[in-house]
Amino acid sequence: MNLFLIVLFTPLLGGLLLAGIRHPRWAARANIAIGMVTFTFSLGLAMQVLNARGFNTLDGWFHLDAYNAFLVALTAFVGMTTAIFSAPYMRHEFDAGRVNARQMRLYHSMFQLFQFGMLLGFTTNNIGVLWVSLELATLATVLLVSLYRTPASIAAAWKYFILCGMGIALALFGTVLVFFTSSSVLGHGNEALTWTLLHEHAGALDPFVMTIAFCFLMVGYGTKVGLAPMHAWLPDAHGEGPTPVSAVLSGLLLNLALYALVRLKMLVDGATGTGLAGHMMMAFGILSLFVAAFSLHRQRDIKRMFSFSSIEHMGLMTFAFGLGTQLAGVAALLHMTVHSLVKSGIFFTVGHAAQAMRTQKMSEIRGLIRHHPGIGWGLMIGTVAIAGFPPFGVFTSEFLLFTAALESNPWTTIPLLLGLLIAMAGLLRFVQPMVYGETAEQAVSVQVNMLPVYIHLALALVLGLSIPGFLAGWYEQAATLIAAVSAGGGV
Amino acid sequence: MSGAFLQQLVDSLAALMLLVSFALLAQHRMLSVLNWFAAQGVLLAVTAVVVAYGTDNHELYISAVMTFLLKGLLLPWLLWRVIKELHVHREVEPLMNMPLTMLIALAVTLFSFHIIQPIEKISELLTRDSMAIATACVLLGMLMMITRRKAITQVIGFLAVENALFFAAIGSTNGMPLVVEIGIAFDVLIAALIFGLFFFQIRETFDSLEVDIMQSHLIQEDENE
Numbered sequence: 190m191n192l193f194l195i196v197l198f199t200p201l202l203g204g205l206l207l208a209g210i211r212h213p214r215w216a217a218r219a220n221i222a223i224g225m226v227t228f229t230f231s232l233g234l235a236m237q238v239l240n241a242r243g244f245n246t247l248d249g250w251f252h253l254d255a256y257n258a259f260l261v262a263l264t265a266f267v268g269m270t271t272a273i274f275s276a277p278y279m280r281h282e283f284d285a286g287r288v289n290a291r292q293m294r295l296y297h298s299m300f301q302l303f304q305f306g307m308l309l310g311f312t313t314n315n316i317g318v319l320w321v322s323l324e325l326a327t328l329a330t331v332l333l334v335s336l337y338r339t340p341a342s343i344a345a346a347w348k349y350f351i352l353c354g355m356g357i358a359l360a361l362f363g364t365v366l367v368f369f370t371s372s373s374v375l376g377h378g379n380e381a382l383t384w385t386l387l388h389e390h391a392g393a394l395d396p397f398v399m400t401i402a403f404c405f406l407m408v409g410y411g412t413k414v415g416l417a418p419m420h421a422w423l424p425d426a427h428g429e430g431p432t433p434v435s436a437v438l439s440g441l442l443l444n445l446a447l448y449a450l451v452r453l454k455m456l457v458d459g460a461t462g463t464g465l466a467g468h469m470m471m472a473f474g475i476l477s478l479f480v481a482a483f484s485l486h487r488q489r490d491i492k493r494m495f496s497f498s499s500i501e502h503m504g505l506m507t508f509a510f511g512l513g514t515q516l517a518g519v520a521a522l523l524h525m526t527v528h529s530l531v532k533s534g535i536f537f538t539v540g541h542a543a544q545a546m547r548t549q550k551m552s553e554i555r556g557l558i559r560h561h562p563g564i565g566w567g568l569m570i571g572t573v574a575i576a577g578f579p580p581f582g583v584f585t586s587e588f589l590l591f592t593a594a595l596e597s598n599p600w601t602t603i604p605l606l607l608g609l610l611i612a613m614a615g616l617l618r619f620v621q622p623m624v625y626g627e628t629a630e631q632a633v634s635v636q637v638n639m640l641p642v643y644i645h646l647a648l649a650l651v652l653g654l655s656i657p658g659f660l661a662g663w664y665e666q667a668a669t670l671i672a673a674v675s676a677g678g679g680v
Numbered sequence: 681m682s683g684a685f686l687q688q689l690v691d692s693l694a695a696l697m698l699l700v701s702f703a704l705l706a707q708h709r710m711l712s713v714l715n716w717f718a719a720q721g722v723l724l725a726v727t728a729v730v731v732a733y734g735t736d737n738h739e740l741y742i743s744a745v746m747t748f749l750l751k752g753l754l755l756p757w758l759l760w761r762v763i764k765e766l767h768v769h770r771e772v773e774p775l776m777n778m779p780l781t782m783l784i785a786l787a788v789t790l791f792s793f794h795i796i797q798p799i800e801k802i803s804e805l806l807t808r809d810s811m812a813i814a815t816a817c818v819l820l821g822m823l824m825m826i827t828r829r830k831a832i833t834q835v836i837g838f839l840a841v842e843n844a845l846f847f848a849a850i851g852s853t854n855g856m857p858l859v860v861e862i863g864i865a866f867d868v869l870i871a872a873l874i875f876g877l878f879f880f881q882i883r884e885t886f887d888s889l890e891v892d893i894m895q896s897h898l899i900q901e902d903e904n905e
Contacts, residue, residue: 315860318860320864321864321867338881340886343878343881343894347878350878358838361864362818362848365849365852365856368853372853377737397799398799401795401799
């Protein structure tokens with residue numbers, strides 16, 4: 190329990206502390222240290238949860254089980270490596286005069302506040318607080334997206350703010366509807382929003398109200414997941430914000446929104462006893478996969494291109510969670526892990542590449558491998574990994590997903606395969622000329638730190654070759670938890 | 681006061697809420713939009729007090745005070761300051777003409793009643809009739825957001841949606857638990873402050889508060905080279 194408190198409050202206190210550190214270099218170091226503390230304790234916490242098979246803490250306000258403890262560890266890990274990456278990256282931006290000392294302070298402080306919102310969202314047991322924390326994480330990143338104060342970044346942040354604000358308002362309406370039916374079962378108080386109690390009494394909730402509530406929740410949280418057709422904010426927010434922010438948006442924030450959606454789907458399945466919620470998620474998933482795969486071909490900005498790849502993968506995960514079987518659950522969780530690792534790794538590389546080539550335009554980035562082999566190889570291997578080539582973990586999770594789809598809905602494998610092929614073609618078509626060939630003239634040498642990228646890719650490789658026993662057991666535990674309700678619902 | 685009287689009182693407040701939402705949509709002048717927005721906030725606080733009295737729920741008094749201060753006074757005042765400092769207190773500039781907007785608003789309201797009515801039958805709360813109106817108000821707020829050209833009217837639409845959600849919470853469920861209520865109020869406050877910050881940044885960068893001009897700075901994916 191103490192471990193949990195340390196994990197949750199380190200980022201909050203860290204964020205407040207960073208607001209007071211004036212010197213950017215010290216702030217960057219403190220940021221890394223806070224990330225390391227959070228990650229170390231989150232590992233301990235994860236072990237504790239795994240042994241105890243889930244427990245409530247602090248009077249039932251927080252609930253930890255296999256599903257969220259694993260996401261807490263993942264969030265803390267990517268948060269830590271992003272902090273390590275951001276130190277030289279942001280120093281370069283600072284030296285180049287794109288941000289001033291005050292903006293650096295805002296950046297570091299908001300970065301940790303965002304981490305706090307993420308961890309609060311994952312661990313809270315109250316679906317109302319879950320909504321609040323998702324909004325908190327969103328607000329923190331809005332300020333980060335507009336950090337450069339360029340016209341494009343302000344326009345992107347405005348779009349992000351309005352669209353996600355609207356989405357999240359719809360999710361709140363869905364939550365109110367859940368409370369509307371649950372308050373007649375569990376009484377008029379916090380109990381009626383407590384997830385564990387709702388989960389126990391899901392059968393007593395009114396199926397009709399829960400169906401309408403899920404429509405709102407699906408569109409609301411779906412906006413934050415970046416599902417098509419509500420994805421318009423995502424490429425702009427990723428393209429215009431600082432690269433460490435793109436990395437945590439893609440690698441972490443989208444996960445939290447999907448996590449919230451799956452938690453609520455478990456309740457809806459229990460109440461309705463039909464596969465309706467799952468089918469909605471499958472439909473949104475496939476649509477997102479296709480929209481993203483085709484849009485990817487039309488991009489000219491490297492960060493926007495990879496953000497469409499994020500939409501594609503979030504679509505795949507949503508589809509897998511929608512399938513609802515245990516195997517699909519394992520596939521989705523594994524995919525979530527490797528996508529977070531590989532995609533944030535790619536964004537780190539892209540950030541350095543854009544600094545070295547002094548542009549984000551793909552047509553002007555040329556010959557990375559000659560100019561700086563580390564960046565070139567990092568981008569090539571990262572792209573190969575995210576496109577789903579063996580032996581990386583993305584291949585494994587996609588393979589599992591196809592197996593699960595073949596078992597329950599065989600016809601879906603055709604659109605899935607098609608979407609993946611189109612997306613892969615798009616990725617390779619753009620990345621190949623950027624990596625090979627003659628180095629572009631405007632290239633400058635920059636200080637890079639490729640260590641986080643290599644760690645992320647190595648982990649994705651390990652997950653692809655052989656998933657360690659404890660981790661496999663962990664995935665199975667979590668997937669059983671998610672699938673149990675769905676199976677009870679008769680999917 | 682008897683239960684039937686309270687029931688009627690809440691129903692009338694719900695009707696007023698719908699009326700204010702329509703009024704908000706129909707305004708031509710920026711300042712009157714703000715006035716109606718403030719009126720909506722006050723109306724919300726009154727509803728909260730009535731429901732709190734009727735259900736003997738003391739937590740709701742706290743939300744009522746918070747709502748009055750935040751949505752009835754602070755936010756309208758902040759927006760008024762922004763309008764004054766940026767000199768935008770002129771016309772609203774809708775994208776669609778008013779009669780058409782009103783007709784769509786009417787259709788939206790009918791639609792909400794159509795989907796929500798089956799739900800209301802199952803509830804035994806004092807305030808069960810207001811769910812359909814709350815849904816209608818949410819959709820009307822969204823309509824306002826998409827039919828207005830200026831960033832500031834978009835924000836008022838956004839806050840009107842928040843108001844309608846709060847109304848859904850107190851009106852149809854007798855209020856969410858206090859922790860959630862405070863969390864939401866806190867988020868709305870931060871959001872409003874960020875909005876305010878943005879107005880000045882947008883004005884400084886684009887020399888205009890029009891959304892179209894702003895969005896033209898984003899890279900369009902289908903733009904030809």
